[in-house]
Amino acid sequence: MRRFIAYGKHLRAGLLGKTADKGKENHLNPWRSRATTLVAGLGILLAACGPAAEATPTTSPPPATPTPAPSSLTVYSGRAEDLVGPIIKQFGDLTGIKVQVRYGGTSELAATILEEGQRSPADVFFAQDPGGLGAVAGMLSPLPESVLSRAEPRFRSPEGKWVGISGRARVVVYNTSKLKETDLPASIGDFTDPKWKGRIGWPPTNASFQAMVTAMRVSWGEAKTRQWLEGIKANNPKEYRNNTAVVQAVGAGEVDVGFVNHYYLFRFLQEQGEAFPARNYHPKAGDPGAIILVAGAGILSTAKNKAAAQQFLDFMLSDVGQQYFASKTFEYPVVKGINTHRVLVPLEQIESPSIDVTNLADTKGTLELLRQTGVIP
Amino acid sequence: MAGVGAGAVAPTARALRWARPWPPAFLWLPAVLVAGAVLLPLAYLLVRTLGAGDEVWRLLFRARTLLVLGRSLSLAGAVAATTVALALPLAWLTARTDLPWRRLWAVLTSLPLVIPSYVGALVAVSALGPRGMLQGLLARPFGVDRLPEIYGFPGAWLVLSLLSYPYVLLNLRAALGRLDPALEEASRSLGHSAWATFRRVTLPHLRPALAAGALLVALYTLSDFGAVSLLRFETFTWAIYLQYQTSFDRTLAAALGLVLVVFAIGLLVLEGASRGRSRYYRSTAGAVRPPAVARLGKWRWPAVALCALVVLGAVALPLSVLGYWLVRGLLAGQALAPLGRATVNSLYVSGMAAAVVLVAALPVAVLSVRYRVWVVALLERASYVGFATPGIVVALALVFFGARYATPIYQTLALLVFAYGVLFLPTAVGAVRSSLLQINPNLEDAARSLGRTPFRAFAGITLPLIRPGLAAGAALVFLLTMKELPATLLLSPIGFKTLATSIWSSASEAFFARAAAPALLLVLASSLSLALMNLGERR
Numbered sequence: 001m002r003r004f005i006a007y008g009k010h011l012r013a014g015l016l017g018k019t020a021d022k023g024k025e026n027h028l029n030p031w032r033s034r035a036t037t038l039v040a041g042l043g044i045l046l047a048a049c050g051p052a053a054e055a056t057p058t059t060s061p062p063p064a065t066p067t068p069a070p071s072s073l074t075v076y077s078g079r080a081e082d083l084v085g086p087i088i089k090q091f092g093d094l095t096g097i098k099v100q101v102r103y104g105g106t107s108e109l110a111a112t113i114l115e116e117g118q119r120s121p122a123d124v125f126f127a128q129d130p131g132g133l134g135a136v137a138g139m140l141s142p143l144p145e146s147v148l149s150r151a152e153p154r155f156r157s158p159e160g161k162w163v164g165i166s167g168r169a170r171v172v173v174y175n176t177s178k179l180k181e182t183d184l185p186a187s188i189g190d191f192t193d194p195k196w197k198g199r200i201g202w203p204p205t206n207a208s209f210q211a212m213v214t215a216m217r218v219s220w221g222e223a224k225t226r227q228w229l230e231g232i233k234a235n236n237p238k239e240y241r242n243n244t245a246v247v248q249a250v251g252a253g254e255v256d257v258g259f260v261n262h263y264y265l266f267r268f269l270q271e272q273g274e275a276f277p278a279r280n281y282h283p284k285a286g287d288p289g290a291i292i293l294v295a296g297a298g299i300l301s302t303a304k305n306k307a308a309a310q311q312f313l314d315f316m317l318s319d320v321g322q323q324y325f326a327s328k329t330f331e332y333p334v335v336k337g338i339n340t341h342r343v344l345v346p347l348e349q350i351e352s353p354s355i356d357v358t359n360l361a362d363t364k365g366t367l368e369l370l371r372q373t374g375v376i377p
Numbered sequence: 378m379a380g381v382g383a384g385a386v387a388p389t390a391r392a393l394r395w396a397r398p399w400p401p402a403f404l405w406l407p408a409v410l411v412a413g414a415v416l417l418p419l420a421y422l423l424v425r426t427l428g429a430g431d432e433v434w435r436l437l438f439r440a441r442t443l444l445v446l447g448r449s450l451s452l453a454g455a456v457a458a459t460t461v462a463l464a465l466p467l468a469w470l471t472a473r474t475d476l477p478w479r480r481l482w483a484v485l486t487s488l489p490l491v492i493p494s495y496v497g498a499l500v501a502v503s504a505l506g507p508r509g510m511l512q513g514l515l516a517r518p519f520g521v522d523r524l525p526e527i528y529g530f531p532g533a534w535l536v537l538s539l540l541s542y543p544y545v546l547l548n549l550r551a552a553l554g555r556l557d558p559a560l561e562e563a564s565r566s567l568g569h570s571a572w573a574t575f576r577r578v579t580l581p582h583l584r585p586a587l588a589a590g591a592l593l594v595a596l597y598t599l600s601d602f603g604a605v606s607l608l609r610f611e612t613f614t615w616a617i618y619l620q621y622q623t624s625f626d627r628t629l630a631a632a633l634g635l636v637l638v639v640f641a642i643g644l645l646v647l648e649g650a651s652r653g654r655s656r657y658y659r660s661t662a663g664a665v666r667p668p669a670v671a672r673l674g675k676w677r678w679p680a681v682a683l684c685a686l687v688v689l690g691a692v693a694l695p696l697s698v699l700g701y702w703l704v705r706g707l708l709a710g711q712a713l714a715p716l717g718r719a720t721v722n723s724l725y726v727s728g729m730a731a732a733v734v735l736v737a738a739l740p741v742a743v744l745s746v747r748y749r750v751w752v753v754a755l756l757e758r759a760s761y762v763g764f765a766t767p768g769i770v771v772a773l774a775l776v777f778f779g780a781r782y783a784t785p786i787y788q789t790l791a792l793l794v795f796a797y798g799v800l801f802l803p804t805a806v807g808a809v810r811s812s813l814l815q816i817n818p819n820l821e822d823a824a825r826s827l828g829r830t831p832f833r834a835f836a837g838i839t840l841p842l843i844r845p846g847l848a849a850g851a852a853l854v855f856l857l858t859m860k861e862l863p864a865t866l867l868l869s870p871i872g873f874k875t876l877a878t879s880i881w882s883s884a885s886e887a888f889f890a891r892a893a894a895p896a897l898l899l900v901l902a903s904s905l906s907l908a909l910m911n912l913g914e915r916r
Contacts, residue, residue: 082714
């Protein structure tokens with residue numbers, strides 16, 4: 001029965017989705033005819049670019065939420081379109097909701113929402129990291145239990161303001177032509193050993209890296225974390241702008257190891273093949289270097305389309321949504337019982353520390369420590 | 378420097394001031410409006426900083442802040458000097474000589490301007506990094522294991538110089554095109570060698586264009602984030618971004634932004650003071666002939682080699698790395714997203730920005746050349762503030778004002794184009810200004826004495842004469858808009874994709890092939906537009 005309802009909805013959504021698309025096109029491109037002549041010369045190149053990535057096959061029916069009439073939804077997404085575009089489109093197609101997305105950096109969008117204040121057109125803020133959600137927490141409305149309870153407790157806001165959508169593991173990425181997995185220490189703490197001098201790359205300004213440092217402060221305490229930061233500093237680590245740059249540098253052999261999120265490696269493997277000489281390593285025994293972090297979303301208290309917003313979160317946390325992140329973006333599902341991608345170490349096998357996200361909220365303390373140790377300016 | 382442009386015949390500044398007590402309303406009214414608009418970011422920074430607590434002072438008065446500021450200023454100085462050294466020979470070669478394939482070089486040498494600095498830096502790291510592609514090529518035959526560090530000052534300096542010299546180049550070429558050859562001929566007839574003529578006659582006449590270009594480069598360097606963050610040279614703008622990214626702190630970011638703007642204003646005052654009161658136009662009767670073409674003779678091929686070298690490093694290298702990424706990704710089965718809509722959007726919004734900004738720049742430029750009083754000078758200097766402010770700050774300022782006071786146009790094309798105006802106005806003002814300096818105001822006065830209204834005299838006489846400057850200004854704004862990112866992301870109509878946002882979206886997530894396709898299209902579309910403009914200029 002559930003499957004049948006979903007099918008009917010799919011059919012309707014297909015039609016509605018198309019008309020909605022057309023409307024948008026006219027709205028945005030009244031100049032199309034004129035400009036077409038301008039770009040005629042580019043036609044060949046454009047044609048070669050082909051259509052978008054193939055649609056994700058639906059493995060299970062979408063959740064049956066009651067939707068009386070199709071509405072619209074505005075999402076501010078700090079996650080790139082390359083990652084979440086396909087699943088958002090699928091949501092729009094299935095529900096008939098006209099979804100409009102503003103893509104940007106998580107911190108820039110958080111600042112935008114803060115500047116817009118009560119007048120923000122956004123319904124949903126989909127952020128790359130909890131830090132961005134925390135910055136606008138005062139403008140988020142509490143989520144209903146039905147949404148929150150889908151995610152494992154460690155992957156959601158303790159105040160119920162936001163919920164994790166996908167997880168990422170902190171890893172040590174290492175160059176395989178220089179190192180074997182057995183060369184790597186069980187704890188990230190041991191990289192302060194002088195033998196790692198000049199061989200480490202890290203992205204100190206990156207939000208995920210800082211969340212890891214917060215995890216260190218929680219499980220190791222302030223003093224040991226400070227020692228670790230100073231110890232790594234003494235080993236002349238190379239600073240990079242973000243995770244991508246670190247993985248690239250490790251692959252090129254600029255450095256031997258790097259502290260990053262797990263999934264960037266798989267983009268490189270996808271484009272450059274298995275020969276790309278870098279792999280991930282998960283520190284052992286509940287080490288903070290193996291913590292699982294999340295990307296999440298919340299609903300703004302000023303949202304005009306609250307019902308659609310909640311449907312959006314429901315869908316992202318449904319089996320379909322979760323399976324998408326597990327299979328297409330190489331991330332970890334935040335819902336129990338979803339299979340992870342075969343190339344990933346299953347979540348249960350990662351010996352991540354048992355730290356509540358509640359305890360990761362103190363980003364100010366982490367920034368202060370990073371400043372004091374001279375890791376960030 | 379004195380006596381440049383036969384200043385003896387031109388009236389003195391004082392006489393001018395008395396002769397023109399009050400500029401016509403069609404000039405000062407729009408100019409005041411424009412100046413008010415471009416000061417919005419400054420107003421926003423003040424609002425935010427005033428709302429900050431004591432923490433601001435602790436942050437600002439750390440020794441580190443001074444150090445970082447010093448880095449920013451030294452980078453800006455070095456890049457500005459390098460771009461002048463690069464642009465001067467290139468401009469002369471492509472404007473005034475019989476350089477083989479001169480028009481082709483003219484287009485090719487201005488192309489680096491269309492390459493976004495984050496793409497340029499990404500390419501530089503991949504190609505010239507310690508273990509980049511170049512090292513890969515040298516490893517086998519020469520056993521090079523590691524190239525010297527590109528990170529830090531050298532990389533940032535190299536990338537920003539190669540990408541921003543066209544600011545100077547375009548300004549210079551416009552000025553060279555309008556330079557009266559009679560001056561140079563007089564110098565030669567009086568016994569000066571070609572070199573002495575260039576040094577003593579041509580170069581002083583190019584000073585406004587050089588200064589305007591170098592100023593733009595210095596301010597661009599001050600406000601750049603893409604290149605310095607990837608190349609890990611910690612500048613002031615990077616520190617401002619860090620406040621947003623790590624602490625989500627708008628007040629501290631604003632306080633730092635304000636410091637940057639204050640220093641930019643310092644640069645502006647310096648450049649303004651260096652202008653002096655020289656006149657750059659022909660003051661005697663007679664028509665200006667097209668300048669003579671210099672014969673390069675045996676220097677033809679070295680000249681071609683110079684152009685080729687610059688184009689190779691600043692255009693061909695990035696393009697081939699992008700091409701390589703694209704092919705590698707496609708071979709690995711990466712699917713590309715369609716880019717037709719993004720291309721059309723980019724061209725449309727950039728064209729619109731070029732037209733609007735040019736119209737806004739005209740009154741400011743005319744006032745600043747024709748009415749040299751301090752209010753006008755202040756007005757013209759004010760137009761630079763947006764350009765010197767990091768893009769994210771300008772974008773947030775317009776989010777702040779747009780969402781509050783301009784709700785109907787918030788997140789529409791109108792506000793987006795307005796944002797481009799705030800950001801890029803001085804590029805157009807500078808270009809128009811330097812060609813306007815070469816027009817004798819007596820021409821307009823003659824038209825007025827024959828019964829024309831001020832507006833008709835301006836539109837009928839001056840406007841056609843400063844066409845090279847108008848074209849250069851429009852080209853600069855167009856190309857800058859094509860690659861603009863922070864304001865486009867935050868202020869565009871929702872769902873409005875451009876080539877720049879497509880590049881960013883993919884590159885930020887390490888999809889190199891998917892980033893390469895829009896980057897190549899961006900360069901292609903921009904160069905076609907540039908070629909069209911050059912063609913139009915020729916007629």
